[in-house]
Amino acid sequence: xxxxxxxxxxxxxxxxxxxxxxxxxxTRDTTYYLFWYKQPPSGELVFLIRRNSxxxxxxxxxxxSWNFQKSTSSFNFTITASQVVDSAVYFCALSEARGTGGFxxxxxxxxxxFVKA
Amino acid sequence: DAGITQSPRYKITETGRQVTxxxxxxxxxxxxxxxxxxxxxxxxxxYYSAAADITDKGEVPDGYVVSRSKTENFPLTLESATRSQxxxxxxxxxxxxxxxxxFFGPGTRLTVL
Numbered sequence: 011x012x013x014x015x016x017x018x019x020x021x022x023x024x025x026x027x028x029x030x031x032x033x034x035x036x037t038r039d040t041t042y043y044l045f046w047y048k049q050p051p052s053g054e055l056v057f058l059i060r061r062n063s064x065x066x067x068x069x070x071x072x073x074x075s076w077n078f079q080k081s082t083s084s085f086n087f088t089i090t091a092s093q094v095v096d097s098a099v100y101f102c103a104l105s106e107a108r109g110t111g112g113f114x115x116x117x118x119x120x121x122x123x124f125v126k127a
Numbered sequence: 128d129a130g131i132t133q134s135p136r137y138k139i140t141e142t143g144r145q146v147t148x149x150x151x152x153x154x155x156x157x158x159x160x161x162x163x164x165x166x167x168x169x170x171x172x173x174y175y176s177a178a179a180d181i182t183d184k185g186e187v188p189d190g191y192v193v194s195r196s197k198t199e200n201f202p203l204t205l206e207s208a209t210r211s212q213x214x215x216x217x218x219x220x221x222x223x224x225x226x227x228x229x230f231f232g233p234g235t236r237l238t239v240l
Contacts, residue, residue, distance in 0.1 A: 014169075043226045055170075055217065055231035062226070101169055105226055114185070115229075117162075117169040 016118035031087040033102030042106040044085045049099040133232040146205045150218030158221040159201040163214040
């Protein structure tokens with residue numbers, strides 16, 4: 011069964027600390043996509059990254075980095091030198107094809123990150 | 128304005144009433160989605176549409192109806208609202224399918240009394 015687990019409900023850090031948000035997924039498919047979205051206090055959801063199941067290369071974008079490990083079914087997100095503006099709820103999501111055609115996307119429950127000044 | 132919009136942004140209704148949430152996108156994206164966001168559940172897919180006149184159920188479709196007569200619009204109707212449908216509803220669109228990133232609307236906060 012398809013499942014995304016974000017075990018950390020809330021994380022609180024002080025500005026400039028590094029923080030890692032965990033995402034563990036379950037799927038039987040060999041082809042799937044993983045995503046991270048950010049939901050700041052204003053409420054809109056913003057796409058951060060997409061990674062397909064065949065690309066395990068880690069990615070860095072400024073202070074953000076993502077570590078995809080198929081061996082542990084994890085797609086963790088690290089913010090380096092956190093800032094107050096990073097305070098948000100972060101969602102990990104998994105998309106895979108349905109057996110009957112079409113697709114489905116499952117979101118994790120989200121991790122709320124508080125960054126204190 | 129370009130993008131994806133939802134209306135109304137806030138709605139209070141009573142149990143048993145019919146409510147329609149509107150979603151409009153200007154990108155001509157093929158795929159559109161409706162999610163509900165509840166504390167502890169993240170986002171759950173209600174319905175999605177691959178193109179005009181093509182819709183399919185998501186994870187939690189019961190109590191909801193959708194239609195898509197035009198590519199740019201994807202209304203979500205609660206035919207007889209229940210308290211359990213109190214939630215924040217997000218509409219999203221995607222260029223092709225779930226393998227592409229989704230662009231989300233600002234959300235509609237619905238309260239059913």
